Amino acid sequence: MNITFLGTSAGLPTKERNTQTIILSLAPTQNSFWLFDAGEACQHQILHTNIKLGKIDQIFITHLHGDHIFGLPGLLTSRSFQGGEGKPLTVYGPTGIKAYIETTLLISGSHLNYPLEIIEIHDGEELIIEQIKVTVRKLHHGIDSFGYRIQFPDTQGNLISDKLIAAGIMPGPIYQQFKLQEHVEIDGVTYESKDYRMPDKPGKVIAIFGDTMPCPSEVTLAEQADVIVHESTYLEGDLDLSHKYYHSHIDDVAQLANVCGVKRVLINHVSNRYDLNDIAQLTEVIKAKYPELNFVIVNDFDSFEI
Template sequence: MVPSRPPLSNTLSSVNITFLGTASAQPSSTRNHSSLALRLGGDVWLFDCGEATQHQIQKSTVKAGKIKKIFITHTHGDHIFGLLPLLCSRLNGAGGAVEDAQDPRLREDPARWQDPLEIYGPLGTRAYVRNGLAYTYSLLEHPYVVHELRFTHDPPEGDYTALPRHRSESPNGRNIIQVDGVWPDIYKDPLVSVSAAPILHSIPSVGFVILEAPVPGKMDPKKYIPALKRTKTPMSTMSRLQQGDSVELSDGTVLHGPARRPGRKVVILGDTHDPSPISGLAADADLLIHEATNAHLPGIDSNTKDDDTFESVEARTKSRGHSTPQMAGTFAKRVGAKKLVLNHFSARYAGNDHVDEEARTVMMAIKNLAMQEFGGEVICARDFMSLDIELRNEPAEV
């Protein structure tokens, strides 16, 4: 796929995740509906957009004007009800009917379809956005485009709605067909790629894998400087070596830059009771974000039923398409994740554990359940939590 714009540099300066909403089904006073922001250098990509996401953005350090892409894991309301309001704000929407001749935003100008805000989601995402904008008479100053990830049982063509394309909707939306059960490289540029796979839930649901391209290895300049000085080679050649290139000097000496090292991998799962289909893509993730909707916490959570067991809670949770902390930990261990972040908690688990002792006790117990299965680092997400994903640690070239 051709990127919407060339990258500003040949490496990502930073990769950061900010959780905008960590609740499941219903929001609470301490958790908003699902959404998180992935910051890649200066750009922001949203994953899910539950109700009031734009309010959460206003309260966070995320800049709405930097949002370039929105990825929807599935079309349950707690993951998508905030999308239309955000589009109207982000793309300068206006309510009310305006005559075509009076409003330049309504002109069919091919140039305006360049650099649209991109939306990726399963079948129905395009119809939801198109119908919502049409029946609210919303006009947008800037374009958007919807790419749909079509499951094997979905129709490969069509928009799944009788309404014509919205005036601000780019005609370049793709219907992306599975290849060997997954959607490889639904977006790719020289710095990063996004692939996706189905994950099992009560309705079609998708997990996304964001993979940074290999990055320059660590380099010891003292290894190269003597040869560059001896042959009077410009020191600017060091930049080529840093990128892993090989350089032949005037005396025939060939210098080899350090081998590139793997880039960072982030796996973001939607609602699921079994994410097995994404296992291959998710292998060796630096960060895995996995839902943990319900937990059995006898003696800790006052809502625990007397006749419940770990097995009965897991069975009930799975029947509703969701996971327990143990299930998340088991999957994280299975794919070799380096760090696990639990997300999408029942409203009964308060998200103010950084200031409330009772909430801290509950979330620590949930964390421990996942750690028993995973064995690695586990974090329980809360609204506005921000995490940096560091480059992989590898020894310097010698």
């Protein structure tokens, strides 16, 4: 799996950063993409990748601020001409997302040539999509803003060939049965497949946050996550100021990662006051202050294997 950032700025675009857009590639298990937020001009950003809009089959909107949704109508309509014909798409988002999409499509006379389902989400819901569990929790941002915890299914452990051979079971097509079946019968003897497999490998957990100031539900989303994607609108300065505007400060993100045992933190949604030089300098300051924090302040088109 892979996560790519197509917009990393807070509020306004800059020459270096577009507004919020994140793409999760589910390859190799599935040949599809999930989009998180759709900042203005996100479809232009996608044109600089090898992703076809028709391959995006789920869109998750965190909240209805413009820097997270102003690119959505254009993306939906272009999808009709970018391999999306006849391919269903589901959009999840807070209450109001349905009216926003339906109104813009209606008054612009736009017609989609694929089935579009719009699902308004609520705090505490769990969605199961293609065996992937998505937990939805409401954050604290002045308007309804949500975070998504994405839990991929466990994968089966490898066969222990030494143990099979020791039991007199030689490599061959029979090994496939030990992968696919719970029990395997050979010459009247029943073998428990799990006795000949390593323990299941736990599925990865990614948490993607909408804008928020610190709140208890963040912990539920981030607990023991492999990766979190979190805003840090403020990379320095006054903590109270960031909370006054319902946003997070780098100190908040560092604390959340520490409390939850997060393995890797991808920081986006940085204030447009910081240019790339500022980010490079502040990265060193943050590293010195939080040596344990495994983080990257991401730029547009940065891509990470999960």
